[in-house]
Amino acid sequence: MATNITFHPGSVSSTERVELLGQKGVTIWLTGLSASGKSTIACALEQYLLHLHKFAYRLDGDNVRFGLNKDLGFDEKSRNENIRRIGEVSKLFADAAAISITAFISPCRTDRDSVRALHESSNIPFVEVFVDAPLDVVEQRDPKGLYKKARAGEIKGTPQNQTVYVQDFNFGIEFTGVSAPYEEPLKAEIHLRTDQEDVRSSVRTIVSYLSEKGYIS
Numbered sequence: 001m002a003t004n005i006t007f008h009p010g011s012v013s014s015t016e017r018v019e020l021l022g023q024k025g026v027t028i029w030l031t032g033l034s035a036s037g038k039s040t041i042a043c044a045l046e047q048y049l050l051h052l053h054k055f056a057y058r059l060d061g062d063n064v065r066f067g068l069n070k071d072l073g074f075d076e077k078s079r080n081e082n083i084r085r086i087g088e089v090s091k092l093f094a095d096a097a098a099i100s101i102t103a104f105i106s107p108c109r110t111d112r113d114s115v116r117a118l119h120e121s122s123n124i125p126f127v128e129v130f131v132d133a134p135l136d137v138v139e140q141r142d143p144k145g146l147y148k149k150a151r152a153g154e155i156k157g158t159p160q161n162q163t164v165y166v167q168d169f170n171f172g173i174e175f176t177g178v179s180a181p182y183e184e185p186l187k188a189e190i191h192l193r194t195d196q197e198d199v200r201s202s203v204r205t206i207v208s209y210l211s212e213k214g215y216i217s
């Protein structure tokens with residue numbers, strides 16, 4: 001814990017920044033099972049917004065784990081810390097007036113709620129988007145072959161949480177949706193059913209929401 005530190009406010013207020021840049025920051029938090037479509041939707045949304053000349057930036061689970069979070073695994077504590085850090089990073093982007101689009105499984109409700117509280121305490125809008133598809137559908141998609149590996153017992157858990165997450169089979173495996181929990185959002189601003197709608201429709205839903213709320217013009 002750092003001590004003797006003092007927060008240093010800048011010379012430009014948030015309101016002034018928004019006026020000067022002509023854009024308000026917001027975090028769009030995509031959450032859902034692996035292969036539910038988070039990355040696909042995040043990419044398409046980022047592309048769409050950039051083509052509208054909006055400052056949009058995507059933070060993606062796999063990508064961030066190559067750098068900032070390369071010290072973290074998939075045990076419960078690591079996932080908590082992963083989401084805590086990304087919550088802070090996303091808030092920084094949104095504070096800088098970006099449309100920050102995150103694509104993390106973020107399986108724990110309390111972690112997502114903490115990130116929401118972090119944003120809302122600074123008056124930064126937080127839009128939780130549940131990217132929803134049933135387990136049998138995402139297992140069928142399995143673009144990275146991870147569900148297959150998990151079912152085959154090839155994705156091992158870490159000692160800290162084996163007893164917490166492992167349910168009734170395959171001790172030691174903890175892949176989200178298979179042997180580690182995913183807590184569905186209870187109050188997501190947007191609920192997308194990617195087994196029933198295409199990517200275009202999902203992007204349209206998010207953009208309409210941003211527009212209705214006045215986050216983009």
Ligand SMILES: Nc1ncnc2c1ncn2[C@@H]1O[C@H](COP(=O)(O)OS(=O)(=O)O)[C@@H](OP(=O)(O)O)[C@H]1O
Pocket residue numbers: 033034035038039061062065074078079080082083103104105106107144146155174175176
């Ligand atoms: N054990 C286990 N459980 C879940 N996911 C796993 C695991 N091991 C590796 N992967 C790959 O890592 C991606 C998820 O990373 P996240 O940072 O989004 O996960 S989390 O929010 O911390 O739970 C996830 O990417 P997505 O498929 O894009 O969701 C997987 O590719």
Ligand SMILES: Nc1ncnc2c1ncn2[C@@H]1O[C@H](COP(=O)(O)OP(=O)(O)O)[C@@H](O)[C@H]1O
Pocket residue numbers: 032033034035036037038039040041103141143193194195196197198199202
């Ligand atoms: N409606 C849809 N929305 C998003 N992805 C879809 C949809 N239908 C099929 N897919 C496919 O499902 C897979 C989702 O993978 P990905 O976007 O990496 O998911 P996640 O980031 O949640 O792991 C991709 O291969 C994508 O083409």
